[in-house]
Amino acid sequence: EAKATGKANYVVFDCALRDKAKARLKIENEIRLAIEREEFSLLYQPIVSLESGRTESVEALIRWKNEDGELIEPEEFISIAEETGMIVPIGNWVLREACRQIAQWEETLGPLAPVCVHVNVSRRQLALPNFASFILETTQHYGVEPGRLHIEVTESMIMHDREASIAILCDLKELGFKIDIDDFGTGYSSLSCLHAFPIDVLKIDREFVSNLNHGQDFGALLHTIVALADNLNLKVVAEGIENTNQLTLIQALGCEFGQGYLFSKPLLPEDLEQFLRNDAARPPCHWDVSPIQT
Ligand code: C2E
Ligand code: MG
Ligand code: MG
Numbered sequence: 449e450a451k452a453t454g455k456a457n458y459v460v461f462d463c464a465l466r467d468k469a470k471a472r473l474k475i476e477n478e479i480r481l482a483i484e485r486e487e488f489s490l491l492y493q494p495i496v497s498l499e500s501g502r503t504e505s506v507e508a509l510i511r512w513k514n515e516d517g518e519l520i521e522p523e524e525f526i527s528i529a530e531e532t533g534m535i536v537p538i539g540n541w542v543l544r545e546a547c548r549q550i551a552q553w554e555e556t557l558g559p560l561a562p563v564c565v566h567v568n569v570s571r572r573q574l575a576l577p578n579f580a581s582f583i584l585e586t587t588q589h590y591g592v593e594p595g596r597l598h599i600e601v602t603e604s605m606i607m608h609d610r611e612a613s614i615a616i617l618c619d620l621k622e623l624g625f626k627i628d629i630d631d632f633g634t635g636y637s638s639l640s641c642l643h644a645f646p647i648d649v650l651k652i653d654r655e656f657v658s659n660l661n662h663g664q665d666f667g668a669l670l671h672t673i674v675a676l677a678d679n680l681n682l683k684v685v686a687e688g689i690e691n692t693n694q695l696t697l698i699q700a701l702g703c704e705f706g707q708g709y710l711f712s713k714p715l716l717p718e719d720l721e722q723f724l725r726n727d728a729a730r731p732p733c734h735w736d737v738s739p740i741q742t
């Protein structure tokens with residue numbers, strides 16, 4: 449009897465595994481087709497100067513609306529796309545689309561156009577031998593100055609293969625691109641070796657921001673990070689600012705830039721245009737007075 453039950457369990461387990469593998473294969477195939485079907489789009493989230501309250505830059509964030517019209521979050525498909533290598537064509541599309549958008553905003557918004565667009569890249573892309581020349585050609589094709597493109601890499605990505613990462617980031621930097629460390633603070637070990645990397649911006653992980661009022665530690669650590677960034681001449685962006693309480697704490701710590709739902713969720717290009725026009729019409733430093741205007 450015990451044997452029979454054991455067998456039945458195997459069958460159940462087998463089916464669950466098979467279903468999982470099937471679902472996985474399905475999503476892999478869908479990702480493969482999604483580019484041709486033009487199912488990806490980019491949203492843009494404002495990065496705000498905490499001194500002036502103005503939006504100077506935006507981060508491009510990918511969205512996927514599949515064949516059935518379902519919205520799939522990047523968290524659900526980026527890692528699969530990374531494992532299968534599909535992140536390369538997707539990432540190339542993202543870079544092209546971001547450059548096309550910068551050029552278009554230049555026409556539609558003129559002086560109100562975002563100065564910089566921050567683009568997330570994956571480890572696979574960074575490891576491509578022709579990555580730097582691909583980005584350069586893309587910016588040239590759209591007539592975009594390299595300095596308007598920030599390449600966001602994560603701490604864990606560059607710590608994984610330090611020497612190779614330093615080399616490629618130096619190449620990018622030499623071509624005029626800006627380099628951001630995204631989700632900073634999630635791997636503490638790197639604090640001491642930051643100086644080895646040619647970085648322009650530290651983006652503080654939103655975990656820090658959301659934990660700021662839960663005890664002293666996060667505040668003290670953030671204070672240290674901001675001081676270090678200052679020493680290294682890096683700009684600091686605090687991610688995930690959701691309320692004025694967090695904004696006040698972040699400002700008190702000397703953080704220069706912020707990003708988060710308090711200012712705006714990621715927006716469609718046309719909504720971002722409206723946001724920037726509204727922004728320009730308001731007095732500076734209006735966030736503490738009237739948060740969330742969209
Ligand atoms: P990330 O680069 O750290 O982007 C910030 C994420 O935080 C975004 O999630 C954004 O919508 C979210 N966020 C912004 N403000 C707030 C806030 O106030 N509260 C909360 N709770 N969340 C906030 P999203 O768009 O879902 O993207 C998730 C991650 O997926 C990104 O994290 C990035 O690692 C990756 N990703 C997004 N687009 C791309 C892409 O084009 N290429 C690659 N390789 N990765 C991408
Ligand atoms: Mg990012
Ligand atoms: Mg981040």
Ligand code: MG
Pocket residue numbers: 631
């Ligand atoms: Mg992230």
